[in-house]
Amino acid sequence: MSAEQSSWELVKLGEVLRHVARPLTVKAGVTYREIGIRSHGKGLFHKAPVSGAALGDKRVFYVEPGDFVLNIVFAWEGAIGVASEGERGMIASHRFPCFRAVEGRVDLHYLERFFHTPAGLELLGRVSPGGAGRNRTLNRTSFLQQVIPLPPLRDQQRIVGEIESVHSLLDDALARRRRADAEVKALRFAFLNARIGLEPQPNWVPLTSVISGFEAGSSPQCEARPASADEWGVLKVGAVSFGTFDERQNKALPQGMVVDHRDEVCEGDFLVSRANTPELVGACCIVGDVRARLLLSDKTLRAKFRSSAPVSPAWLNWILKSPALRSQIERSASGTSPTMKNISKARILALLVPAHTEVEQRKLVSEVDELDKETEQLKRLQARTRTELDALLPAILNRAFAGAL
Structure with a gap:
C-alpha cells in the first residue's frame, strides 16, 4: 500500500450509494425502450423498442442520468455502468437495480473504473453466489456492506481524468485503424473497378x-x-x-x-x-x-x-x-x-x-498483392500502437487504485 493510499478512507458501499427505485405503471398502448448492460466493462446499451402490451406485468423501473446500474446476473464479470443523458426516459427490469451517489462522497465514474480492476471484480464475485452456468445473482444487501478504500472526492475526479485521457487515446487509435481499413477497401474497390468494371462484359x-x-x-x-x-x-x-x-x-x-x-x-x-x-x-x-x-x-x-x-x-x-x-x-x-x-x-x-488467361490471372493477383503490401505497413504500425495503448490502460488502472497517480 502506498503512502497516499494509506490515507484513504475505508467506507462501506452503503455509505456512499443509496438504492433508488422508480416503479413504472406499464400502459398497453405506449412504446418503451429498455436498457441492458454488457459484461467486461462495455457499458449500457439500448434494447429494441417494446410495447406496453408486450411487457405485460413485467416489473420495470425508470432509469435516470447519473444512475449507477448493475446487471445483478452478470455483475461478477463487470456488467456495470453509469447512465448518461442518452438513457433519460428509458426503463430497466428489476434485474438492473439503480443507485445514486451520496453527494460529496463518491464520483460514480471513479466507482465504475474501480469495478474494472481485479479487486473490484473480486468484490462483485464475492457477493454473487454461484448459479447455473454464468448466471450468478448479486446479493444487493451484501454488495452494500462491502468495504472499499476511497480517496477524497477531488482525487477521485483527478484519477478519472487520467483514465479518461488514456481512453481518449485508445478511441483515437481505433478510429485511425478503422479509417485505414476503409481506405484500403476503397483502394481495392477502385483498382478492381478499373481493371474489371462494374458489370459483366459480353465475353465473360x-x-x-x-x-x-x-x-x-x-x-x-x-x-x-x-x-x-x-x-x-x-x-x-x-x-x-x-x-x-x-x-x-x-x-x-x-x-x-x-x-x-x-x-x-x-x-x-x-x-x-x-x-x-x-x-x-x-x-x-x-x-x-x-x-x-x-x-x-x-x-x-x-x-x-x-x-x-x-x-x-x-x-x-x-x-x-x-x-x-x-x-x-x-x-x-x-x-x-x-x-x-x-x-x-x-x-x-x-x-x-472474366475469361482471363493464366497470364492475366497472375498479373491481376500480383497487382492487388502489391497494393496490399503498400498499405500493410501502415496497418501494422497502427495495430502496434493499439496494442501498446491496450496494455497502458490496465497499468493506469493499477496505478490509480494503488494510490500512485
Missing part, C-alpha cells in the same frame, strides 16, 4: 466453366461453445469473411456424434459463404493454417475446381470481391430477412466472371 463466362460444383457439410445441433483442441467443431457463418478465415468461429459437436471426415476443412480449401448478411453473403476465402477437426456446415461451401480449366484460386478470391461480382451476388441472393440472405449453389455457378 459462367463460373461453372472453372468450378464443377461445391461440397457442403451439415449443421447438426451443436453445443453453444467453441470446440476445444481435441473436439470436433462445425463452422459458424462468421468463419468466412472477405479474404479471412477465422477457425475460432465454430461450435463444438456433441460427444458421440458420427463425423463425416470428408467434411473436414483443410489448408488450401476455397470456401464460400452461401448464407450471411447482405454484405457478406457470397464472401470467400482461401484457408491457410487450420486446426484439425473442423467441419464444413451446410452454410459453408467448398469449391471443386475443374482440372480442365486451370484457374488461380487467388485470382478467383479477388474476382469475387470485385464490384461486378458483388452486384451479381447481391442480385442473386434471396431471403425475406433483412439481416440474412442466401445464395444457392446453382446461382453461384451461374455468376459471370
Whole structure:
C-alpha cells in the first residue's frame, strides 16, 4: 500500500450509494425502450423498442442520468455502468437495480473504473453466489456492506481524468485503424473497378466453366461453445469473411456424434459463404493454417475446381470481391430477412466472371498483392500502437487504485 493510499478512507458501499427505485405503471398502448448492460466493462446499451402490451406485468423501473446500474446476473464479470443523458426516459427490469451517489462522497465514474480492476471484480464475485452456468445473482444487501478504500472526492475526479485521457487515446487509435481499413477497401474497390468494371462484359463466362460444383457439410445441433483442441467443431457463418478465415468461429459437436471426415476443412480449401448478411453473403476465402477437426456446415461451401480449366484460386478470391461480382451476388441472393440472405449453389455457378488467361490471372493477383503490401505497413504500425495503448490502460488502472497517480 502506498503512502497516499494509506490515507484513504475505508467506507462501506452503503455509505456512499443509496438504492433508488422508480416503479413504472406499464400502459398497453405506449412504446418503451429498455436498457441492458454488457459484461467486461462495455457499458449500457439500448434494447429494441417494446410495447406496453408486450411487457405485460413485467416489473420495470425508470432509469435516470447519473444512475449507477448493475446487471445483478452478470455483475461478477463487470456488467456495470453509469447512465448518461442518452438513457433519460428509458426503463430497466428489476434485474438492473439503480443507485445514486451520496453527494460529496463518491464520483460514480471513479466507482465504475474501480469495478474494472481485479479487486473490484473480486468484490462483485464475492457477493454473487454461484448459479447455473454464468448466471450468478448479486446479493444487493451484501454488495452494500462491502468495504472499499476511497480517496477524497477531488482525487477521485483527478484519477478519472487520467483514465479518461488514456481512453481518449485508445478511441483515437481505433478510429485511425478503422479509417485505414476503409481506405484500403476503397483502394481495392477502385483498382478492381478499373481493371474489371462494374458489370459483366459480353465475353465473360459462367463460373461453372472453372468450378464443377461445391461440397457442403451439415449443421447438426451443436453445443453453444467453441470446440476445444481435441473436439470436433462445425463452422459458424462468421468463419468466412472477405479474404479471412477465422477457425475460432465454430461450435463444438456433441460427444458421440458420427463425423463425416470428408467434411473436414483443410489448408488450401476455397470456401464460400452461401448464407450471411447482405454484405457478406457470397464472401470467400482461401484457408491457410487450420486446426484439425473442423467441419464444413451446410452454410459453408467448398469449391471443386475443374482440372480442365486451370484457374488461380487467388485470382478467383479477388474476382469475387470485385464490384461486378458483388452486384451479381447481391442480385442473386434471396431471403425475406433483412439481416440474412442466401445464395444457392446453382446461382453461384451461374455468376459471370472474366475469361482471363493464366497470364492475366497472375498479373491481376500480383497487382492487388502489391497494393496490399503498400498499405500493410501502415496497418501494422497502427495495430502496434493499439496494442501498446491496450496494455497502458490496465497499468493506469493499477496505478490509480494503488494510490500512485
